[in-house]
Amino acid sequence: MTNSKILQHAAEVWSGRREPTSLLEAAPTEAEEVADGILMVPGFGHAFALRHAHGAVLFDTGAALFADRLHEQVTAWDAGPVTHAVYSHGHVDHVGGLGRFDAEADAQGLPRPVAVAHENVLARFERYARTQGYNTVINRRQFRIPDLVWPAEFRQPDVTFADTHTLEVGGLRLGLTHHRGETDDHVVGWLPEQRILFPGDLYLGVAPNAGNPQKAQRYPVDWAAALRWMATLDAELMLGSHGVPVVGAAHVREALENTARYLETLVEQTMACLNDGATLAQTLHRVRVPQDLAALHYLQPLYDEPEFVVRNVWRQFAGWYDGNPAHLKPATDEELATELADLSGGAQVLADRALELARAGSHRLACHLAQLAGDATPDDAAVHTARAEVYALRAAQERGTMSTGIFGWAEAESRGILAGTDAMTEIASAAQGHH
Structure with missing residues (x-):
């Protein structure tokens, strides 16, 4: 639909007239019909409503925080029931x-929407319940949301499948295909008559989330194959669950094929290093994204980053040992830090040198020394003043959500020690200050 503000915004991003700023780039935020009978509801994760003769099908349902908004916008668009909902992944x-x-259907004595997902979603939900505490901590850190609490209960799918599934209802025919990529439970949606592709998170509009240092294994090899397969469909419109739509068969094919090439080159270079006997640290500093790909607006490292993808390739094919024998059975961080601080003349010497390096732009080395200083003297105010500044400088020069979150957390941790509070309190205070 040429009058769609969302599609106009997407065209500006594609042409370079508007720079993508994050994974969540999808302004404007109001729901709009972006194709005949297809409503896009932008959000932290976008949801799509597909109209059919008896109501609508949802492809993805967004986050619980925005559930009321999703219901309001879908029902305002079509008063019929939501008969089915597809989870692109868990x-x-x-x-x-x-x-x-669900509540509305119960109140009216009607069937609830039939939730459809890949069979591995069941295991994911079980894992999430078992690791609720861990997921609360890492997602607070990654997104810097102090009061985030990871859910322990989830709306279970009613229908699961292994490889392919066709959802046919009210004249709508939605093909679903399983692919491993960001997750092992990923589903791609395809409307063959309208040539509309729903890649879920397999296309993000930024560099693929194929590394993610705090999350479970990603599958870059399979992901690239999925992108190549999607490119053969010749879709006219691609509606990803993050980022902006991609319009036109040539643009869709370009985006998919270049994203595949991005992952393939990281995999190939990492495998070459593995086969050459390189350590993980050596590999991280050798692998590079080709310049033509690094320049593309839809492959910017605004969420995940290339070196994190390299780590995931290493983890998948080589295990956790990084090639440094000292790391096989290491001392505690505190023991190593204390020894090095003693050898260098004290933790303050390490902290001072860390600040000097950080202010000169040598952020990687500066963080090592600042961390050693903090581990050696966990209650020293002068050391943590320096450590906080080092990590603040590091966070300020990062682009990716994950790096910014982790380095920002480390800064808040030191500022919390100085203030006698915890890292989350410091993050909350910083957030209020920015408002």
């Missing part, structure tokens, strides 16, 4: 929006 920003629809 991440919480894709599976949290069915509560109001």
Whole structure:
């Protein structure tokens, strides 16, 4: 639909007239019909409503925080029932929006929406419940949301499948295909008559989330193959669950093929290093994204980063040992830090040198020394003043959400020690200050 503000915004991003700023780039935020019978509801994770003769099908349902908004915007667009909902995968920003629809169906004595997902979503939900504390901590850190609490209960799928599934209802025919990529439970949606592709998180509009240092294994090899397969469909419109739509068969094919090439080159270079006997540290400093790919607006490292993808390739094919024998059975961080501080003349010497390096732009080395100083003297105010500044300088020069979150957390940790509070309190205070 040429009058769609979302599609106009997407065209500006594609042409370079507007720079993508994050994974969540999808302004404007109001729901719009972006193709005949297809409503896009932008959010932390986008949701899509597909109209059919008896109501609508949802492809992804967004996060629980935005469930009321999803219900309001879908029902305002079509008063019919939501008969089905497809989870592109089990991440919480894709599976949290069915509560109001379920409650409404119960109140009216109607069937709830039939949730459809890959069979591995069941195991994911079980794992999430078992690791609720861990996921609360790492997602607070990654997104810098102090009061985030990871859910322990999830809306279970009613229908699961292994490889392919066709959802046919009210004249709508939606093909679903399983692919490993960001997750092992990923589903791609395809409307063959309209040539509309729903890649879920397999296309993000930024560099692929194929590394993610705090999360479970990603599958860059399979992901690249999925992108190549999607490119053969010759879609006219690609509606990803993050980022902006991609319009036109040539643009869709270009985006998919170049994203595949991005992952393939990281995999190939990492495998070459593995086969050459390189250590993980050596590999991280050898692998590079080709310049023609690094320049593309839809492959910017605004969320995940190339060196994190390298680590995931290493983890998948080589295990956790990084090639440094001292890391096989290491001392504690505190023991090593104390020894090095003693050898160098004290933790303050390490902290001072860390600050000097950070202010000169040598951020990687500066963080090592600042961390050693903090581990050696966990309550020293002068050391943590320096450590906080080092990590603040490091966070300020990062572009990716994950790096910014982790380095920002480290800064807040030291500032919390100085103030006698914890890192989350410091993050909350910083957030209030920015408002």
